[in-house]
Amino acid sequence: MKSVPDFSDIEKAHLIIHEYIHRTPALTSASINSITGADVYFKCENFQKVGAFKFRGACNAVFSLPQEEMELGVATHSSGNHAAALALAAKIRGIDAHIVMPRTSSEIKKKAVAGYGAKITFCEPTLEARENTLEKVTGKTGAIEVHPYDNFFVIAGQGTAAKELIEDAGTFDILLAPVGGGGLLSGTAISTKHLLPDCKVIATEPAGADDAFRSFRAKKLIPSVNPKTIADGLLTSLSDRTFSVILDKVDDIVTVSEEKIVEAMRLIWERMKIIVEPSSAVPLAAILGNKVEVKNKKVGIILSGGNVDLERLPF
Amino acid sequence: MKSVPDFSDIEKAHLIIHEYIHRTPALTSASINSITGADVYFKCENFQKVGAFKFRGACNAVFSLPQEEMELGVATHSSGNHAAALALAAKIRGIDAHIVMPRTSSEIKKKAVAGYGAKITFCEPTLEARENTLEKVTGKTGAIEVHPYDNFFVIAGQGTAAKELIEDAGTFDILLAPVGGGGLLSGTAISTKHLLPDCKVIATEPAGADDAFRSFRAKKLIPSVNPKTIADGLLTSLSDRTFSVILDKVDDIVTVSEEKIVEAMRLIWERMKIIVEPSSAVPLAAILGNKVEVKNKKVGIILSGGNVDLERLPF
Structure with a gap:
């Protein structure tokens, strides 16, 4: 059996899971568009069952x-x-x-x-x-x-989020996803590069847990050592399987500061009135920190989840 | 000119404002349905422009x-x-x-x-x-x-929220709205009683600002004296105009404790992953506090807004 899914496996996954999952909405915000100068669509996996794309x-x-x-x-x-x-x-x-x-x-x-x-x-x-x-x-x-990301079926399942986003909101110039173990990112890249070959797929990662960034630059897998970030969904290291997809299909990986993550999370809460966990805010943090050039572009962002402890908020 | 709008005025209002407002979604939550034993639709005016039905x-x-x-x-x-x-x-x-x-x-x-x-x-x-x-x-x-609620056009405008909810989600057994000055409640009652004459319209009010409850029971307007509640959108008193609609078209008014408001607000944040202000949580608080019997009923709730100070949360 092949170790990495292709788009047909993501289509199969979608047929299998569609009756159990929510087809989450792609939301936009006039004020975030005005702040970023882009046309941004947020795929709301914070509304997914159990509160996350997982x-x-x-x-x-x-x-x-x-x-x-x-x-x-x-x-x-x-x-x-x-x-x-x-x-x-x-x-x-x-x-x-x-x-x-x-x-x-x-x-x-x-x-x-x-x-x-x-x-x-x-x-x-x-x-x-x-x-x-x-x-x-x-x-x-x-x-x-069932490993959280180093698993053929898991990667194929995660790829259905980007597939839905593109089906529902049309073409994109750039798709942004956070990267932890790389399951969401791999699936996103496989779907996107199949459906929109000209769309850039850019991964965003906390600077305090930048194993994917360093691995991508070095072209060899460098596991995390003592990662530290408020984005607690992104502390894990890539696996050989997810790294191989990322090297093949992801255009770039950028890192963001903790301060920008909190700023982006707060912006999403205040302007969109939706609850996202810190990991979800990492892509918007990359835009706010000028790590990705989005001016006048149509941009998709996967909001990975909304599970936060309301008693331990960073603001 | 008549002092109180009828449904045709709400239809006119909708034609006038529809190009400027968001047609906000009606969301449901499997876990809130399971907790309440009802089929609950939340009209998300927290997603409205400026973050409120206003x-x-x-x-x-x-x-x-x-x-x-x-x-x-x-x-x-x-x-x-x-x-x-x-x-x-x-x-x-x-x-x-x-x-x-x-x-x-x-x-x-x-x-x-x-x-x-x-x-x-x-x-x-x-x-x-x-x-x-x-x-x-x-x-x-x-x-x-332009008075915030004692105004013919304002009441007609607020009535478009319930009109959209019924158009989008169909019939209801009960519609619940919070009551402060009564603008939203009046508009909701006019739309609902026109479109669904058999649907009960029940107003929900903080016990600490219960002028509408007391006025409704006494059948005469009793203004608030030193109202106190976390639901800061509901501190105002009814006007003669809104009270006349409420006496005519609202089936009942119930009051809820501060504790239940915070519990309901937290439930909406945690389960639905959306941000609502305390005033929005008052109708669900009435359900959680067994002030309204909803078992096996289809219930609509107007979530009035989502403007909260993230630095002063009650949890």
Whole structure:
């Protein structure tokens, strides 16, 4: 089996998941257009089920495999949106979801995942503990691991967001997405370069977690070391699989400061009256920080999610 | 001229203002439906221009009068959404807006009104000072006063929100709106009772500013004395004009606690990922507080606006 999906796999994913996902709207804002000098369309994955694009990929992974392979359930380690997404997708299919979560995860996230009926195993908050615990869980249960981004079906599922955006809002000059592990970015690039070969795909990354930026420049994978950013969805490092797509299909990667992320997040909240998490604000931060030239261009931005702790806002 | 609009006046208003306003979406939330046991449609006036339904009424007032009556501009006293709404409507028509604002208004609101090019006169933060200052301003300039709710055209304009909601989402069993001065409620009741005579129109009011509730029960106008609520859009008292519509067309008025308002506001933010101001959360608060029986019913809620100071959130 090929390791990376092409556009036909994204089309297949869309057929499989469309009855479970929301077709989220593409919103515009006159005042953000006036501030940026561009015509900006925001693909609102903050309105997606579980509050993030992650539900697309998790849903495709859960519904793409035949029943006999899925009977023992699915498993992952995640402290964030992927855990909730996989738990909900498994619940819909009627199989078990085994989620390994660091014991330090926020109560809100623990409750959300438990609320979808997942079986949670807590572990120490290190990558090693997470991986070891997951191995034990899959060994004991026979559940299939669904990695948050290093997974063929997950990447294909995430690619449906850009596909919908282009179907609903037409051509673009530039499409911007945040990059963490690269699942959303890979899927976005595959859809966009197939549907709009002349559209630039530019990834945006916090300067405090710039492994994708450095890897892209060096043309070799350089994992994150102690990444630090308010955009907590973007702390992960690329995998070989997502990096290969990014090298092939992404035009550029730019980095943004923490200050610009908060400024962009606040602008989206105040002007658009929608709630987005810091990771979602990274593309607009790149525009506000003049890292991407958008004047008089039609620009698409994937707003990745809207899960924020209202008691710990940066403003 | 009649003092209160009927549905044909709301239809006229809609024809006049439709090119200037947003036709805001009616959103639903699976998780709020599951919590309430109802099928709830939220009319998102938080996405309206200037962030509130007030733009509908202000726009209708500014565009309904013939040019020769408008040449000297429009005027109002307001510290809130009506000031910004009137300023933007006047700017679009190319006439002056004279706004009397208490000098204690927040910097954000002063900036917003000034940003629309209005001429601001500051006064002491008392109703007497506001009215006296406005009289001086209209005396000097000849501008026409546009009251925030005690105005035929304003009420007709506000009624277009419920008209759109019913056109877009079909029939309802119950329509809920917040009540402050009664402009939105009057317009909502006129539209709803014309289009859906069997639909109940229920007003929701903070217990700390319950003049409409008490007036409705007593069948005579009892103005607010020292109202106090986080729902700062609902501090005003009814006028004779709005009260007459409310007595005629509203089925009931219920009050809600401050605690339930914050709980409902938080629920909308967390589950729907949209930003609403406390006044917008009052109808859902009534449902959460079991003040309105909605089980298995189709319910419409007008979300009045989304202008909140992000630095002073109640959670």
